[in-house]
Amino acid sequence: MSRFVHVQRALLLPAICAAACTGSLFHSKAAPPTVYLLSAGQASPRDGLPTPEIPVDLAVLKPKARAGLESDRIAVLYPDRRLDHFADARWSGPLSEVLQDLALQEFHSHANLRTVSGDGSVFASAYWLEIEVTDFQAEYAPAASAPTVHVQFLARLGSSGDRHILGQFAASARQPAAENRLSSIVDAFAHAADASLAEIVAHAEEMLAKTSEAR
Numbered sequence: 001m002s003r004f005v006h007v008q009r010a011l012l013l014p015a016i017c018a019a020a021c022t023g024s025l026f027h028s029k030a031a032p033p034t035v036y037l038l039s040a041g042q043a044s045p046r047d048g049l050p051t052p053e054i055p056v057d058l059a060v061l062k063p064k065a066r067a068g069l070e071s072d073r074i075a076v077l078y079p080d081r082r083l084d085h086f087a088d089a090r091w092s093g094p095l096s097e098v099l100q101d102l103a104l105q106e107f108h109s110h111a112n113l114r115t116v117s118g119d120g121s122v123f124a125s126a127y128w129l130e131i132e133v134t135d136f137q138a139e140y141a142p143a144a145s146a147p148t149v150h151v152q153f154l155a156r157l158g159s160s161g162d163r164h165i166l167g168q169f170a171a172s173a174r175q176p177a178a179e180n181r182l183s184s185i186v187d188a189f190a191h192a193a194d195a196s197l198a199e200i201v202a203h204a205e206e207m208l209a210k211t212s213e214a215r
Helices: 013-022 095-110 182-214
Strands: 004-008 034-038 054-060 073-077 083-091 113-117 127-139 148-159 165-176
Touching (some): 034 182, 054 182, 073 182, 083 182, 095 113, 095 127, 095 182, 127 182, 148 182, 165 182
Parallel strands (some): 054 113, 054 127, 073 127
Antiparallel strands (some): 004 034, 073 083, 127 148, 148 165
């Protein structure tokens, strides 16, 4: 099942009034971009007996995206290494905000930590997770009829008190799009992002469980 939702961006009333005053509202034929929302996949049941809660509070910081990926536009990389964006399509917000929200969903669905929250709780949480987005684009190969989505994250897990780095790990996924259509490409983004973040969640949970036991 697809894990994204697309909606048409609504025109706000002030924008309508401003456009009507200048007369441009009645002359523009440009359609509003389609907006895509990513969401985490359903949690799979754990094997055996329920695992005890890990008494740890984690803050997931807003990810840092490399140049060219930081906006709300959906990136595409062509065989000549030219980075571009799909026309008339947007993520539901800047990529860093979209992925932070997606990471929080993944932790709530797949991890067993006491609390997981965003940047606002970084001073109240004993641990933090920072994600660097090095790849988040659809890539076209010369002979392929549809692109392959490439997602790669670098993560650092640390303690808030002394900023000590507990560990660093990478997660990546490549997901071919079923068709050369934007809906299929976004679905590939959803699967690749879900797989990569699930890997990060598993690493972080394991490391935090060991740290908690050692205290």
